Amino acid sequence: MKVSVALLLELGVILAALSLLGALARRFALSPIPLYLLAGLALGEGGIAPVPAAGPFVETGAGIGVVLLLLVLGLEFTVPEFTVSLRRHLPSAAVDLVLNAAPGAVVGWLLDLDAAGILALAGVTYISSSGIIARLLSDLGRLGNRETPAVLSVLVLEDFAMAAYLPLLAVVAAGGTWRQALLGVLLALGAVLAAFAVSYWWGHHLGRVLLRLRPDAEQLLLRVLGVTLIVAALAEAVHISAAVGAFIVGLALTGEAADRARQVLSPLRDLFAAVFFLAIGLSVRPETLLPVLPVALLLGVVTALTKVAAGWYAARREGVGRRGRLRAGTALIARGEFSLVMIGLVGVRQDRLGALVSAYVLLIAVAGPVVTRFAGTRPALRAEAARKGDTRVAAEQGQGSGTAG
């Protein structure tokens, strides 16, 4: 076996740089996703440093990153949470879908993109980043707030809608007919419902099989990852997208099996998801970014407002007051990982689309958390929250210095 010095070196430097960027982002209580994206843009063709040796690895890793992102998302899903969300917030989910997919679709149409491009852009503006937002709500100490269940319910339903949407996008992107697309969606929804049924009635048996002979972390990792990759490959083969396959595996696992699987998979997910964001950045040529910036900015402002409206509506259904509605709306603004998953799915062969979405996610993944931090909070309370944030971060890092508040 021959070890490529160039590969190790390039990869090592990249990961070290990502870790620095990630630490920087956390310091300002921001998501590292936009910074990973920026790192990808800075590297590669047309960037400051080409990475010829690490390129193929990043490309392969990106695919695994998508699979792991969706697998862990599925592992976090539980049937009762989904049914409760559905019962209380189906109208909110509908409002959210219509208000937020429309701006993306309209801009895609105005930019003269093809069907796959329009569909992808609609998905990009629709789906909020549950990863960024869940963390944000916790960091801002908002888990106790009255509007928070509404926000989380909308996120759960969005994630579920993605399971229907991804196969549609996959088929349309592959140039399939609408009938094939419909078939793909039905197949995916059927598989998701089957996974729900398995999880609900036989989840414990499945868990027992998975945890048979008390596997150590290594065994469990190999088992879950092996099964997931096989199912993802099968899903890809029948055109319902590997991502949906992974999501289904995640859904089917519940209870202790899901908890343990999440524990062993999370570090791996973090690594490969970072590689995926990097790959998206790498595939976009930096000089294409500037021309699309005005459009991205406009789309960002419009879709920020439509998300606020959707969150406002959802929070009002819970009987929350005006300030809480504003908090709910602004919390939902951030888009991130799943918007990028969609763009990864259609491929960035459409140069303009890749650049537009990268710029859009860069803007909105940074702006969303910043806006919600200052929206609908009493000034005294904000100071309090900042102080709390400080002590917690200090305790974690073993050093007493202030973060942004």
Next chain:
Amino acid sequence: MDVNEVLLPGVGMRYEFVNHEGDRMGVVARRSGDFELMVYESVDPDEARLVFRLTGEEADALAEILGAPRIAERFADLAKEVPGLSAGQVEVRAGGPFVDRPLGETRARTRTGASIVAVVRGGEVIASPGPGQVLSAGDVLVVIGTHDGIAAVEQIIQADR
């Protein structure tokens, strides 16, 4: 006291209640095992003020200070590992047949198959009580067995004298 449970999808569960002084409080039990405690103030009833965060371990310590109910919950967790087995609590009521009588006299295990694995008395826990353990009014027995067995123990302990 009414405790209102609110599901937080993807995060965990929130419990809300109002104490005797009218303060509204919330406890968020996160899936990760951490807890957050908060109070709601009157300026904006929708907004919680985070009071403190606890790790699972710290929450255990706090619960032990506050009382023993969590112990029964832990037995419940334990019982979940075995299909068909569950844990229950049976209160020894004042005026019941076994107040100030030794535990052995109930012949609970012989008659129901369910075991009394602990007696919670005030803040104290008597683990694995012997047949000579004398019961007193207000004790809570932690019982492990089948559903029917636990119900039968309840009938024995709380029967009219």
